[in-house]
Amino acid sequence: xxxxxxxxxxFARLLTIMDELREQCPWDRxxxxxxxxxxxxxxxxxxxxxxLENNLNxxxxxxxxxxxxxxxxxxxxxxxxxxxxADAINDLCEKLIKRHPHIYGxxxxxxxxxxxxxxxxxxxxxxxxxxxxxVPNSLPAMVKAYRMQEKTKQVGxxxxxxxxxxxxxEEEIGELKEAITEKMSAERVExxxxxxxxxxxxxxxxxxxxxxxxxxxxxxxxxxxxxYIEANAPKDLQEMTLAEMDVLWKEAKGR
Numbered sequence: 461x462x463x464x465x466x467x468x469x470x471f472a473r474l475l476t477i478m479d480e481l482r483e484q485c486p487w488d489r490x491x492x493x494x495x496x497x498x499x500x501x502x503x504x505x506x507x508x509x510x511x512l513e514n515n516l517n518x519x520x521x522x523x524x525x526x527x528x529x530x531x532x533x534x535x536x537x538x539x540x541x542x543x544x545x546a547d548a549i550n551d552l553c554e555k556l557i558k559r560h561p562h563i564y565g566x567x568x569x570x571x572x573x574x575x576x577x578x579x580x581x582x583x584x585x586x587x588x589x590x591x592x593x594x595v596p597n598s599l600p601a602m603v604k605a606y607r608m609q610e611k612t613k614q615v616g617x618x619x620x621x622x623x624x625x626x627x628x629x630e631e632e633i634g635e636l637k638e639a640i641t642e643k644m645s646a647e648r649v650e651x652x653x654x655x656x657x658x659x660x661x662x663x664x665x666x667x668x669x670x671x672x673x674x675x676x677x678x679x680x681x682x683x684x685x686x687x688y689i690e691a692n693a694p695k696d697l698q699e700m701t702l703a704e705m706d707v708l709w710k711e712a713k714g715r
Contacts, residue, residue: 475545478531483540495534500529512676558582580614591615602672605661610700629659688712 462470481488503525510518534545559582561567562575569575580591588594591611595604612618619625636652664671689708693700 461577470645474527474531478528478535482535485677486635487551488532491532491536493533496529496532500526503529512673512680577614600672602657602661602675605658606665608669609662609665619662619666622663623662625666629656632656632659685712688715 483489503522507519507522507526510522530548531545534543534548538544557564559579560575561578561582562569564692567578569578582593584591590613592608595607595611599607620630632652632655636649636656639652661671664674686709689705689712691696692708692711693705697705
């Protein structure tokens with residue numbers, strides 16, 4: 461592995477290249493904070509995919525791509541006289557030191573839960589108006605539900621055990637069935653369906669399951685099996701019955 465100095469040299473090289481690209485490349489000169497936003501989101505998802513596939517070579521590449529974007533944002537901000545990359549990194553370092561008093565102070569912790577609880581309490585002391593203030597509005601809904609539940613847990617808003625959570629799941633499923641049976645409005649059915657999903661996310665959390673990852677793995681499994689059907693279908697799928705497609709589905713499942 462590289463030494464600290466080699467890592468510093470590599471980062472300095474990136475900063476130099478960023479300066480050169482911003483000055484000399486027409487595409488790089490044109491970019492703004494706003495124009496890069498969607499590209500950054502795409503790069504983040506590509507990193508997430510690489511992590512899910514446990515492909516460390518791709519993880520390395522995507523880390524680099526994402527790091528370029530972070531340096532790019534800092535470069536644009538420095539041109540506007542707002543801040544530069546050193547300011548961002550130093551602010552981060554100060555925040556990490558402040559929020560880890562069990563490392564850089566005299567606070568005692570017993571486990572990971574103590575650390576997370578202290579973290580949320582420190583953020584409130586720093587002026588955050590809500591423990592949910594740090595959850596981005598644009599997060600995917602399932603990830604957002606998980607993060608909100610994690611955060612409210614740190615202030616004691618939490619079920620005692622998974623059995624209670626499962627009872628809540630069953631209760632919400634019952635309310636959804638009732639809304640459908642009684643032909644309630646589409647908005648009411650949608651609300652009850654959302655309650656079921658939210659309670660299932662909570663149950664997954666109690667079981668140590670990341671629901672977003674679990675669902676994505678099922679998505680990938682479904683995709684592979686359906687692509688097997690497409691590749692091995694003896695005729696156009698629209699001409700096949702569900703039973704005929706199910707035979708190929710079972711073959712794919714067996715493989």
